[in-house]
Amino acid sequence: MIKLEKIISKLDEEFQVNVFGKDPAFSRFIPQVYDPIDFNWKSAFEKGFVSIFNGLMIKGAPNVHRVFLAVFPTDHVLKTFISTSNTGDLLFMHHPLLMECGDPQGEWGEGFVPIQEKYIEQIKEKQLSIYTCHIPMDCHKSLGTNAAIAKALNVASIYKNEGNEFILYGTINKTNTDQLMTNLLPIFDIPYVDFEGQKRENIEHVAIVAGCGDVVDWMKEAEQNGIQAYISGEIHCHIDNKYGKYKYNQMMEFAKDTKMSLIGVSHSASEYLAHRTVIKEWLEQHIPIQTVLIPQEKWWL
Ligand SMILES: [Zn+2]
Numbered sequence: 411m412i413k414l415e416k417i418i419s420k421l422d423e424e425f426q427v428n429v430f431g432k433d434p435a436f437s438r439f440i441p442q443v444y445d446p447i448d449f450n451w452k453s454a455f456e457k458g459f460v461s462i463f464n465g466l467m468i469k470g471a472p473n474v475h476r477v478f479l480a481v482f483p484t485d486h487v488l489k490t491f492i493s494t495s496n497t498g499d500l501l502f503m504h505h506p507l508l509m510e511c512g513d514p515q516g517e518w519g520e521g522f523v524p525i526q527e528k529y530i531e532q533i534k535e536k537q538l539s540i541y542t543c544h545i546p547m548d549c550h551k552s553l554g555t556n557a558a559i560a561k562a563l564n565v566a567s568i569y570k571n572e573g574n575e576f577i578l579y580g581t582i583n584k585t586n587t588d589q590l591m592t593n594l595l596p597i598f599d600i601p602y603v604d605f606e607g608q609k610r611e612n613i614e615h616v617a618i619v620a621g622c623g624d625v626v627d628w629m630k631e632a633e634q635n636g637i638q639a640y641i642s643g644e645i646h647c648h649i650d651n652k653y654g655k656y657k658y659n660q661m662m663e664f665a666k667d668t669k670m671s672l673i674g675v676s677h678s679a680s681e682y683l684a685h686r687t688v689i690k691e692w693l694e695q696h697i698p699i700q701t702v703l704i705p706q707e708k709w710w711l
């Protein structure tokens with residue numbers, strides 16, 4: 411059993427949560443999803459959280475037995491956490507909201523989805539805690555979402571794209587597009603990848619962008635930098651609204667002419683990898699505390 415306070419201060423320090431300040435994404439998306447349904451998120455979530463949108467979101471009992479690790483708060487993840495935890499246990503996620511990005515071989519997604527109020531109530535009744543860490547985790551050099559992918563792919567000589575902390579460039583052992591796509595499936599535990607662009611015989615230089623890599627400017631820049639395969643959570647936006655369709659079309663325009671292989675492994679799986687590997691290890695060694703993984707019921711959603 412470890413004090414919640416101790417875990418939170420270690421996490422805050424490691425991820426420099428306060429140094430990053432307001433999360434540029436969730437400071438917009440949390441009000442955007444909760445305000446229209448009249449949910450008082452400012453009083454439901456911890457004070458610190460509603461000012462910077464990272465860190466301790468719901469505070470439960472003072473002692474933690476186990477830390478549960480998940481990426482998005484899907485109903486399945488929350489139900490599993492609530493039913494299998496003990497009072498005081500902590501759920502550590504990357505996003506405080508579910509993001510439905512759509513399935514390239516199935517339905518388009520809804521975008522950001524609020525946590526159902528009944529789960530927030532059950533979490534509070536059982537005195538459980540939730541901690542989330544978004545941009546500070548994406549940028550972390552060893553526990554980050556990109557860092558975890560680079561590690562799993564044995565990326566050598568990682569070099570940063572100056573001015574963009576969300577992309578890593580690096581080299582892998584010589585491969586081709588088909589082989590690379592096959593190798594990615596078990597790493598992310600996904601049934602298929604999303605693919606656009608050209609299949610290539612020789613791939614050594616890769617770009618890694620966990621989560622939303624469907625940014626045409628980033629892709630163009632990668633290509634100019636000699637990148638042969640662009641690996642991301644999303645190479646396409648499959649969000650079923652005007653914005654999603656606009657981004658989808660923009661990307662398809664680019665895909666017609668690119669010489670790169672563009673490979674998507676799903677937004678959630680691309681970010682869950684960090685929880686499953688580097689963060690799990692770090693918690694077990696540095697806190698140290700027992701961890702429990704809660705994989706999502708489906709990665710392409
Ligand atoms: Zn991310």
Ligand SMILES: [Zn+2]
Binds near residue numbers: 505621622677681
């Ligand atoms: Zn994300």
